Amino acid sequence: MTTATLTTARLIEVFSAIQGEGLNVGTRQIFIRFALCDLRCHFCDSAHTWSVPPTCRIERSPGLRDFEVHDNPVSLxxxxxWVQQLNVPGLHDSISLTGGEPLLHSAFLLQFLPQAQKRTGxxxxxxxxxxxPQQLAMVLPHLDSVGMDLKLPSVSGESHWQExxxxxxxxxxxxxxxxxKVIVSRETDIAELHQAAELVANxxxxxxxxxxxxTPLDATQKFSQVLFSAPTPAQVLTWQAKMKQLLKSVRVVPQTHKMLNQL
Known part of the structure; x- marks a missing residue:
């Protein structure tokens, strides 16, 4: 592990926006989007994060999309x-580490997170x-909340049940x-949803x-060359009912940031 790995990050962008998914939907966050991902989910709408671009973009004023371009990697x-510059008092509810896969930068995060918490609150x-899980364990003491994608093989093409x-x-x-969070499409295998519910319930x-x-932006949008259709209302109602036999809270929430045209 080099000193550069500890003190620099490979980024896509840093910006202020409304969270569109999961438990924090509708809240205002400072997003730090990291480059690199070791997964290749079929439905991914952020394939540009899979590799490291020579530059990243940084929003100067929260929500104004007045981006500046800077070279990668970026120093701690x-x-x-940049995070302090975006942190207008009272505006943001949290800092979101997203990607790509942020845990590929666990050594950097171990140095960065305590200072970010101290400076922004x-x-x-x-x-x-x-x-x-091993990289998670490194940074877990510095996290307040975690949104975990559970990858269904029938939808993502990935299988990581044990992990x-x-x-x-x-x-x-x-x-x-x-x-x-579980991404579902019309092609979702109901047996995998049952396995997912059991995994969480255990x-x-x-x-x-x-x-x-x-949530395609239009009827013809493709995700990594694989065409997906949104599930029918009947499918979603059936899946939710079956999963609630094992879990207390199963909610259906679309990608609201796409509805707000906030990409």
Whole structure:
């Protein structure tokens, strides 16, 4: 592990926006979008985060989309400066670590998060594929909440059941606020949804689970070359009812940021 790994980050963008998914939907957050992802989910609408671009963009004023372009990688001190610049008093509810997969930057986060918390006073929210429990354990003491994507093979093309179970157990044992998000489409295998509900219930039936229908911007949008259709109302109602036999809270929430044209 090099000193550069500890003190620099490879970013896509830093900006202020309304959270469109999961437990924090509708809240205002400072988003730090990290580059790199080791998954290749079929439904991914952020494939531009899979690799490291030579530059990243930084919003100067929260919500105004007045982006500046900077070289990658970015130093820890510079990222702290950008976050502080966006942190207008009283505006934001938390800082969102998103990507890509933020836990690929766990060594950097271990240095960055304590300072970000101290300088902003904002809670830290991690959005993650939920398949890297060892990296999670490194930064878990500095997180306030975690949104874990549970990847269904029939929809994502990825399969990480054991890693998801270990990851979720880490969050629950640390008493961090955690919820699970499951992307569903018309092609979703109901047996996988039952397996997902069992996985979560085995950790705690109190953990909220969000069913998130794929939300194309239009009828012909493709996700990584695979065409997906939103599930029918009958499918969603059936899935929710079956999962609630094992879990206390199963909610259906679409990607509201797309409805707000906030991409």
């Amino acid at each position: 001190d510079l990222l702290l400066q 904002l809670p830290i929210y991690l959005e993650t594929g939920g398949h890297r 998801h179970a270990e990851f979720l157990q880490h969050c629950h044992q640390a008493s961090v606020e955690v919820f699970v 950790v705690s039936p109190e953990i909220p689970l969000y069913l998130q229908p794929v």
